Amino acid sequence: MQCHYFDAGVCRSCTFMGQPYAEQVAGKEALARGLLAPFGAAHWLPAVASSESGFRAKAKMVVGGTVDAPTLGILDAAGRGVDLRTCGIIAPGILAAFPALIASITRMGLAPYEVPARRGELKHLIVTEAGDGALMVRYVVRTEGAVARIRRHLSWLQDALPPLAVITANLLPEHKAVLEGEVEHVLTERDVLPMGVGDVTLQVRPQSFVQTNTAIAAALYRQARDWVDALEPASVWDLYCGVGGFALHSAGPAGSARTVLGVEVSADAVESAELARDALFAAADDRRRIRFVAADATAFALAAAPDAVPALVIVNPPRRGLGADLAGWLERRGPAHVVYSSCNVESLARDLAAMPSYRVARARVLDMFPQSSHFEVITLLERA
Numbered sequence: 001m002q003c004h005y006f007d008a009g010v011c012r013s014c015t016f017m018g019q020p021y022a023e024q025v026a027g028k029e030a031l032a033r034g035l036l037a038p039f040g041a042a043h044w045l046p047a048v049a050s051s052e053s054g055f056r057a058k059a060k061m062v063v064g065g066t067v068d069a070p071t072l073g074i075l076d077a078a079g080r081g082v083d084l085r086t087c088g089i090i091a092p093g094i095l096a097a098f099p100a101l102i103a104s105i106t107r108m109g110l111a112p113y114e115v116p117a118r119r120g121e122l123k124h125l126i127v128t129e130a131g132d133g134a135l136m137v138r139y140v141v142r143t144e145g146a147v148a149r150i151r152r153h154l155s156w157l158q159d160a161l162p163p164l165a166v167i168t169a170n171l172l173p174e175h176k177a178v179l180e181g182e183v184e185h186v187l188t189e190r191d192v193l194p195m196g197v198g199d200v201t202l203q204v205r206p207q208s209f210v211q212t213n214t215a216i217a218a219a220l221y222r223q224a225r226d227w228v229d230a231l232e233p234a235s236v237w238d239l240y241c242g243v244g245g246f247a248l249h250s251a252g253p254a255g256s257a258r259t260v261l262g263v264e265v266s267a268d269a270v271e272s273a274e275l276a277r278d279a280l281f282a283a284a285d286d287r288r289r290i291r292f293v294a295a296d297a298t299a300f301a302l303a304a305a306p307d308a309v310p311a312l313v314i315v316n317p318p319r320r321g322l323g324a325d326l327a328g329w330l331e332r333r334g335p336a337h338v339v340y341s342s343c344n345v346e347s348l349a350r351d352l353a354a355m356p357s358y359r360v361a362r363a364r365v366l367d368m369f370p371q372s373s374h375f376e377v378i379t380l381l382e383r384a
Contacts, residue, residue: 001052001371003088010082011074014089014371021052021370028375029365032345039352040359042379047365048219053088055370057195058128058212060179063105063112070105070112072098072125079115089371093129093163100160101125101137107156108149110141118175121146126170126180128193128204129163131214136166136193138206140180142173147185154187166193168206180207192275198222200248203275207268208243216368217245220376223364224314224339225249227380231337233311238262239297239326240316244273246341250314251290254281261310262292263300270294298326306333314339321347327354334358338381343368345377352381359384 002018005011016024029047036042064081065071073084085098105112105122113120124140139150147169150157158164167188172181184206193204197211198218204210211217228236228250234257238247241262252258264270273292281287293300297317302325312335315322321344322330330338331354338358342348352358362380369375 001088005084005087010076011084011087013074015373017371021049024370025049025365025367028367028373032363032365032375032377035345035349036352036360036363036377036379039349040361040384042360042363045223045362045364048216048367050213050216050367050370052370054090054092055213055215056090057094057130057214058126058210059087059090059094061125061127063122063125065112067109067111068106070102070122072102075115081112091129093133093135094127097127097135097137097161097163100157101127103160104153104157108146108153110139110146110149113142115175123172124179128195128210130165130193130195130204132196133163134165134193135161135163136168136204136206137164138168138170138180138184140170140172142171144171147171147187151187164188166190166206170206192272197245198249199225200245200276200280202243202245202248203272203279204243205268205272208266208272209269210243211245211368213368216366216376220341220366220368220378221245221249223366223378224341227339227362228312228314231312233258233335233337235259235310236261236312236314237301237310238314238316239301240264240318241269241273241292242266242316243269244276244292246314246316246339247273247290247292248276248280251281251286254283254286256286256289258289259310260290262290263295263297264292265294265296267294298323298329301326301329309333309335311335312337312339314341316341317347319344319347322351324354327351331355331357334383336383339378340381341376341378343374343376345375348377348379355381357383
């Protein structure tokens, strides 16, 4: 893939841009194999490649420029907006929505936030696309006055952009380097974006985390499901469960006796997971055996009674990994099998070093982030 922004030097976010894609995937797999080699003679399944372009179903765009000539993209070293409205890794449906969204900034009079001067109103636009083309658009603004402006132009925006399903205004009044604030105003009747991912329709609320590469996320969930189903555990915990992707894929068919418990610190994500469960399983017995709780994954595990430990644990931590406490808990009290999905193979290796009772039995690289050094690796761990 070639990118005119990269070639012109205005954006270097995709550090592998221009490198043949087969070489990117091979390099990622070689890195994963090398770092995980000390932890068992794993059976490596073939790496799962992505589409090289148009794979990002979620775009987090910094708004710059002026109210009459806004930019969508990133900021340069001086804090000025760099326009990336035709970025090739973003899903085509999102790119097609940008002209109307840019026009809305001008129409609503939302002055882009100027980082050096600490003035302005609109900081980010966050756009998520479902597989059916439906969109969720979130305006990240500083004040309640901006929320009122967006609300006044809601009908115009919906007419200009028919795929819009959910529109929100997120409040981030502080000057700090974060993407969004805590307060979310939902401006449409719908507050959930259904996203078909693999064999499950996830119900994505505005502040819920969802993987940006839908096709690779589907392959990731199916791989975990296949391993879980082959082992037939009676009980599963999904720690860092997010909106329920792993938990719901691993729950077994309707009427199964397998119990599944998802643990996620975000109450918003837990509500999304419960909505997805209720849409997927009609029977009350299934809803009772598949539960989600809002709690810190490490604190939840450490507080669990010895007889509560399940037959299998799934973990999908952030880039920092499990950390010493949760890795130590798994080492001391964990089950015979763990499915560990990692977006950072280096932190995965650190966690495995703290869990010497486990060995990597199976592993697979899934290229969630083409054109960059990042990727996902999923492993099946078993006690030696």
